[in-house]
């Protein structure tokens with residue numbers, strides 16, 4: 427056989443896996459009513475399934491819905507209208523109103539203020555401040571490497587990192603968005619995250635790594651990638667197609683990437699859109715909440 431034919435056969439064998447992208451979903455326009463209502467916040471059913479557009483403006487809100495809290499600190503009621511407002515910590519005068527979401531914290535002088543030093547906080551606020559920890563009677567900044575006991579090695583030492591116990595028994599600072607392939611030195615975390623740990627390295631699982639028939643459904647094969655698995659009678663392998671999925675589970679098991687067609691097949695949607703594409707995600711989360719009420 428010639429080389430390119432072999433290569434072609436090799437490619438066929440290796441590319442035949444059904445994968446889903448957990449960060450994407452079918453465009454609303456392709457969904458039926460049942461599927462559409464499962465995508466609350468992204469899609470809405472009228473007589474067809476439509477993409478929800480958030481043409482959000484403070485000025486459309488009545489006074490009752492215009493508080494800082496209820497708009498995610500985007501709007502405020504002033505004299506007789508709802509207007510855009512950018513809040514600062516000093517706008518808040520009670521401990522209960524001092525919003526952590528704006529990185530404001532209630533300090534020892536009884537003021538809602540931006541972070542400046544861990545020493546500014548009482549015990550009951552300290553644990554909520556990213557990068558601080560209450561140790562031997564004082565709120566102090568958390569340094570992972572100064573912790574020597576595994577059961578004390580936890581908490582975020584910065585906005586983007588946290589303390590984790592490493593395989594060589596040290597408390598180390600690790601990115602909060604670390605994925606399987608970043609965890610070679612963190613066996614316990616690797617296993618807790620559903621990754622595979624072998625020969626001192628941490629990797630994503632393949633279907634073949636699932637041992638029982640019960641576990642043989644989907645494997646997390648990449649940061650956003652999921653591979654459909656199938657039990658072949660004795661072991662778990664990559665599924666060759668979606669024929670085992672049903673009208674009931676096609677949409678949900680495919681991470682909303684596939685849908686059930688009129689002729690009874692589970693097929694990939696022709697248009698996949700990303701989770702956060704329709705609008706700013708902060709605004710989205712506020713208005714998903716409003717959509718539930720409306």
Ligand SMILES: *[C@@H]1O[C@H](CO)[C@@H](O)[C@H](O)[C@H]1NC(C)=O
Nearest residue numbers: 488490491715716717719720
């Ligand atoms: C506005 O606020 C009121 C009272 O909190 C609530 O009942 C109503 O559902 C809200 N309306 C919208 C559109 O969120």
Ligand SMILES: *[C@@H]1O[C@H](CO)[C@@H](O)[C@H](O)[C@H]1NC(C)=O
Nearest residue numbers: 533534535537538539540546
């Ligand atoms: C609390 O915050 C106020 C306002 O920023 C500041 O003047 C004061 O020094 C702070 N007190 C402490 C104990 O950090």
Ligand SMILES: *[C@@H]1O[C@H](CO)[C@@H](O)[C@H](O)[C@H]1NC(C)=O
Nearest residue numbers: 458459460461673674677686
């Ligand atoms: C929509 O499709 C699902 C399969 O994804 C099916 O179970 C359901 O009955 C359909 N609903 C309507 C209203 O057609």
